[in-house]
Amino acid sequence: xxxxxxxxxxxxxxxxxxxxxxxxxxxxxxxxxxxxxxxxxxxxxxxxxxxxxxxxxxxxxxxxxxxxxxxxxxxxxxxxxxxxxxxxxxxxxxxxxxxxxxxxxxxxxxxxxxxxxxxxxxxxxxxxxxxxxxxxxxxxxxxxxxxxxxxxxxxxxxxxxxxxxxxxxxxxxxxxxxxxxxxxxxxxxxxxxxxxxxxxxxxxxxxxxxxxxxxxxxxxxxxxxxxxxxxxxxxxxxxxxxxxxxxxxxxxxxxxxxxxxxxxxxxxxxxxxxxxxxxxxxxxxxxxxxxxxxxxxxxxxxxxxxxxxxxxxxxxxxxxxxxxxxxxxxxxxxxxxxxxxxxxxxxxxxxxxxxxxxxxxxxxxxxxxxxxxxxxxxxxxxxxxxxxxxxxxxxxxxxxxxxxxxxxxxxx
Ligand SMILES: *Cc1c(COP(=O)(O)O)cnc(C)c1O
Numbered sequence: 190x191x192x193x194x195x196x197x198x199x200x201x202x203x204x205x206x207x208x209x210x211x212x213x214x215x216x217x218x219x220x221x222x223x224x225x226x227x228x229x230x231x232x233x234x235x236x237x238x239x240x241x242x243x244x245x246x247x248x249x250x251x252x253x254x255x256x257x258x259x260x261x262x263x264x265x266x267x268x269x270x271x272x273x274x275x276x277x278x279x280x281x282x283x284x285x286x287x288x289x290x291x292x293x294x295x296x297x298x299x300x301x302x303x304x305x306x307x308x309x310x311x312x313x314x315x316x317x318x319x320x321x322x323x324x325x326x327x328x329x330x331x332x333x334x335x336x337x338x339x340x341x342x343x344x345x346x347x348x349x350x351x352x353x354x355x356x357x358x359x360x361x362x363x364x365x366x367x368x369x370x371x372x373x374x375x376x377x378x379x380x381x382x383x384x385x386x387x388x389x390x391x392x393x394x395x396x397x398x399x400x401x402x403x404x405x406x407x408x409x410x411x412x413x414x415x416x417x418x419x420x421x422x423x424x425x426x427x428x429x430x431x432x433x434x435x436x437x438x439x440x441x442x443x444x445x446x447x448x449x450x451x452x453x454x455x456x457x458x459x460x461x462x463x464x465x466x467x468x469x470x471x472x473x474x475x476x477x478x479x480x481x482x483x484x485x486x487x488x489x490x491x492x493x494x495x496x497x498x499x500x501x502x503x504x505x506x507x508x509x510x511x512x513x514x515x516x517x518x519x520x521x522x523x524x525x526x527x528x529x530x531x532x533x534x535x536x537x538x539x540x541x542x543x544x545x546x547x548x549x550x551x552x553x554x555x556x557x558x559x560x561x562x563x564x565x566x567x568x569x570x571x572x573x574x575x576x577x578x579x580x581x582x583x584x585x586x587x588x589x590x591x592x593x594x595x596x597x598x599x600x601x
Pocket of ligand 1: 283284285286309352356381383384402403404405406415416417
């Protein structure tokens with residue numbers, strides 16, 4: 190919102206995304222700082238009572254109170270919108286706040302949502318359980334079968350929510366095909382782009398109406414802060430989502446906004462380098478005798494490899510899922526835990542998007558609160574391990590995985 194269209198408008202037209210990632214933001218303060226300032230303030234001094242009144246009425250540009258807006262948040266919103274090719278963006282306190290904001294600002298009791306069964310665990314919980322209490326019904330369908338999405342459409346369907354690649358199985362959905370399904374009846378398509386980021390995939394250019402981010406992941410890139418955002422048209426963001434967020438208070442904190450704003454400066458190089466490392470590790474895992482299956486969009490063995498390459502600029506992304514060979518689910522869990530507990534370089538944690546490689550067991554962590562049926566529907570088995578590959582030397586990552594894979598307890 191307020192101030193400094195100047196910074197944006199001073200830039201020449203036609204700049205490439207690599208340049209926008211560094212140059213779009215706010216103009217510097219009178220002190221001329223080169224890095225962006227952090228505006229750690231909860232409110233803003235007003236030039237006069239009259240001016241304050243006009244700002245509160247929305248008749249004059251200018252900041253008033255940080256729940257409403259803050260320059261550090263504006264800088265991030267502008268930069269992310271530029272990278273996604275969106276007219277506008279709204280920052281939120283977390284990725285889940287971005288999903289909640291999208292649903293709650295656009296839907297009402299009686300409305301219907303269609304979502305893939307394979308999306309992030311908390312998204313399934315939010316739609317399937319929490320929003321259901323308020324009369325918003327969700328049908329969960331196959332991630333990859335467009336016909337199931339089409340068949341699930343009802344007159345009350347307002348929103349299709351897709352995530353691609355998914356967490357943790359990196360299943361790909363066809364954004365353009367889902368946009369066609371949604372638009373056939375005037376519904377909206379929102380795409381959670383947390384895994385690919387605009388460095389690899391631009392859902393709006395493929396027909397999506399909204400792009401959702403967990404900024405906590407690759408936008409920050411160094412695992413420091415919680416953040417989220419939604420990008421889209423001015424009509425959706427500025428007229429619907431931003432006003433609701435101001436009331437609801439799921440505002441992005443200025444310090445966190447600053448961290449993700451700076452993170453965007455290195456997003457493209459990180460995504461390229463981490464994808465290269467992930468491909469190396471995935472290829473190595475595919476050759477290991479203790480590994481049952483490797484799921485990585487950059488491998489020709491991935492069921493949607495061709496679609497992924499076309500939709501993600503030829504890049505597989507940085508998340509690799511693999512399962513250990515096993516007998517019963519209990520044995521699978523033991524073997525997966527053995528591999529995880531044997532690492533000495535990778536971090537055992539439940540996050541992704543960091544430049545440090547993170548290993549986790551989705552069935553007992555990110556998807557631990559789901560029912561066994563929901564887990565099975567999402568394909569999250571007990572033997573599954575998620576690796577969010579970072580910037581270490583890829584040889585050190587595969588050597589670290591070999592510690593456990595080479596010494597897996599024998600199957601009976
Ligand atoms: C982590 C994640 C979220 C939730 O983001 P938070 O910032 O943790 O709230 C949503 N979608 C995907 C794909 C994620 O990986």
